[in-house]
Amino acid sequence: MHFPASNPRFHPLVLAIAVSAASVSLPAWAVQPFVLKDIRIEGLQRTEAGTVFASLPFRVGDTYNDDKGSAALRALFATGLFKDVRLEVTGQVVVVVVEERAIIANVDFTGTKEFDRETLIKALKDIGIGEGQPFDKGLADRAEQELKRQYLTRSLYGAEVVTTITPVERNRVNVTFAVTEGGVARINEIRITGNQAFSENTLLTELDLTAGGLMTWYTKSDRYSRAKLNADLETLRAWYLNRGYLEFVVESTQVAISPDKQNISITINIREGQRYTVTAVRLSGDYLGKDDEFKSLVTIQPGEPYRAEAVTNTQKAFTDRFGLFGFAFARVEAVPQIDRNTGRVQVQLNADPARRVYVRRINVSGNSRTRDEVIRRELRQFESAWYDGARIKLSRDRIDRLGYFSEVDIETTEVPGTFDQVDLTVSVKEKPTGSLLLGASFSSADKLAFNASVKQENVFGSGNYLGIEFNTSKSARSLVVSTVDPYFTDDGVSRAIDVFYRTTKPLNSQGEDYQLVTPGAAIRFGVPFSELDTVFVGIGIERTTIKGANALPENFFRQRALFGDSSTSVPLTLGWQRDGRDSALVPNDGRYQRLNLEWGIGGDTRYLRSNYQYQQYFPLSKRFTLGLNGEFGIGRGLGGRAYPIYKNFYGGGLGTVRAFDQNSLGPVDVTGAYIGGNRRLNLNAELYVPFPGTGNDRTLRIFGYTDAGNVWREGESMADTEANPIRVSAGVGLSWVSPVGPLKLSWGVPLRYARTDRIQRFQFQIGTAF
Secondary structure (H helix, E strand, O other), rough: OOOOOOOOOHHHHHHHHHHHHHHHHOOOOOOEEEOOOEEEEEOOOOHHHHHHHHOOOOOOOOOHHHHHHHHHHHHHHHOEEEEEEEEEOOOEEEEEEEOOOOOOEEEEEEEEOOOOOHHHHHHOOOOOOOOOEEEEHHHHHHHHHHHHHHHOOOOOOEEEEEEEEEEOOOOEOOOOOOOOEEEEOOEEEEEEEOOOOHHHHHHHHOOOOOOOOOOOHHOOOEEEOOHHHHHHHHHHHHHHHHHOOOOOOEEEEEEEEOOOOEEEEEEEEEEOOOOOOEEEEEEEEEOOOOOOHHHOOOOOOOOOOOOOHHHHHHHHHHHHHHHHHHEEEEEEEEEEEEEEEOEEEEEEEEEOOOOOEEEEEEEOOOOOOOOHHHHOOOOOOOOOEEEOHHHHHHHHHHHHHOOOOOEEEEEEEEOOOOOEEEEEEEEEEEEEOEEEEEEEEEOOEEEEEEEEEEEEOHHHOOEEEEEEEEEEOOOOEEEEEEEEEOOOOOOOOOOEEEEEEEEEOOOOOOOOOOOOEEEEEEEEEEEOOOOOEEEEEEEEEEOOOOOOOOOOOOOHHHHHHHOEEEEEEEEEEEEEEOOOOOOOOOOOOEEEEEEEEEEEEOOOOEEEEEEEEEEEEOOOOOOOOOOOEEEEEEEOOOOOOOOOOHOOEOOOOOOOOOOOOOOOOOOOOOOHHHHHEEEEEEEEEEEEEEOOOOOOOOOOOEEEEEEEEEEEEEOOOOOOOOOOOEEEEEEEEEEEEEOEEEEEEEEEEEEEEEOOOOEOOEEEEEEEOO
């Protein structure tokens, strides 16, 4: 069969074969170039014709040739929409014949208990398996392997996944992943070999992975994963390096799984090497003529065993100090010079500050909702200023503390074509900042309480807060509407407005027919005096009414006699706080201080009420924490007027002195009511230890405590240990960061008490404080 080279018209079948071959390798049949008069598309069912035309490298009027045909086939296959593509040439017309891939109509799972269905659907959609996407057998196989890998991370080594593809009408398919999860493979043994200086049990306590035990159902520390093992190996390495063993190495690890894939044993083979003692620390390189200043930052102590943590901290302190002077790319290298014969080491710190740079521009990215100004006003590093590492870190921390973002990162990039300029990019990942809460809580004091709230931490991306809260219990009810503008002024002064309605019935009189009703409003301003200190100033107005007349306590009668059923107060508030704890939920280190002053300057009452709290946490070890808390409050009437009873302090129960009934400490009137007082003292000490079997988990801990404190009324002496002595109690408890909030349970005994005290040995509450 012969086709003359001058004839551009081929038989359609032969042309299709020729063009297809051209798409694979060198053309078997050549098409003489010709000018296109038309392009037709055949075989489309769902795909828009425009999608095909957009992928073609030629248009009507262009010259068509073999290279353009091959490029068209590659481009169309690359869209992933077509199972097969052919080009047919008829005269001066190119016909694109396509066979579309099936579309995934539905993705489903059976037998999945370990993972949430929506989580799996989202994970598979990220790799191309999802409703409405073209079906690809290769992607389905990849999805199956990904599912198996996810189950391996949960120690489900016996998990099996079978993929079923079911065709449905209109060239669609249903994809079903049938999962047989099997049982969880658990670690039944961890061995460490090669250790000489430290016992195996000592080393095992440093690992987060553990063999099965009493509480591993909660901690899940007996579930193996490679990532967890690698983290434990790094922990082990750091533990040795911090004790002078510079040449410590993990020689090998063996992970063996039983034939039924239910039990795992781990063997870690180590070589300790010898222990080295630091004899000297030397500085070399360029320290900007501030050698003495840098020497003061050295935490490596000659005469002590080599500590890698001290070396790392010193390097970081050096690079941070270089950053203060604008040297963004400073390098500090620690070179240990060891003498194996004597077991000594000299540490040489080589510094190269590189070059000083300016920050040319600061970019913000990732904030699709939050306004740029909300982020930029937290920055302490400015454009066109020297690069300052401390200010950049502070800026990142301040943005993170806003609570609007799940991720905050600041990247430094050099400006092309310059040697002394960098750009900073603040990258954030936004998270939902609104919440609708409907819930209930239970405590030994208040019994069942309901609460509801609607909160928006970042209204319209402005950084302002708006919230409505409703709480109710047997002793107290409240409705509060609050709004906060954290940058009421450009200097960072915040403004908060509260409108509230509260009813209070003292806990010791829950069966009586009286209560205090207090509607009111307040406005306060927060003035930042430093990065850590904030002073609050505010003013409000309250109107308190005594409702009911049956069995009124004596001080309620006096209040009525002095001020009538209702009294108005205009309190001026002044407060200060500093929170340096490492965690608000499970603190292990740091200090917290709070001082509040309330001055009744107007209305029917004149009084001054103050309260100071101090907390300190001491990390005794990696697992043991000592917490101390002290709180003192005092109030008094001014201008010859009595101190209002509804400003009294109360004591007893969680948050004050445990093992005593809530609010049962202090003065008792002739009716037997606990009336509180104008002074209160609380002293608390807690020693936290891990719950047996939880390893290094800090969300579940037990504690021993000792509490002391009391409440005194006007005229009583705090030093009079006979009339109203300080109460003392001691006991044990459980602290758990539960899914519904921090839970604290305690059981104790009173060590020093009076006959009028109400004893309550067991107490608990969700959401309690110290």
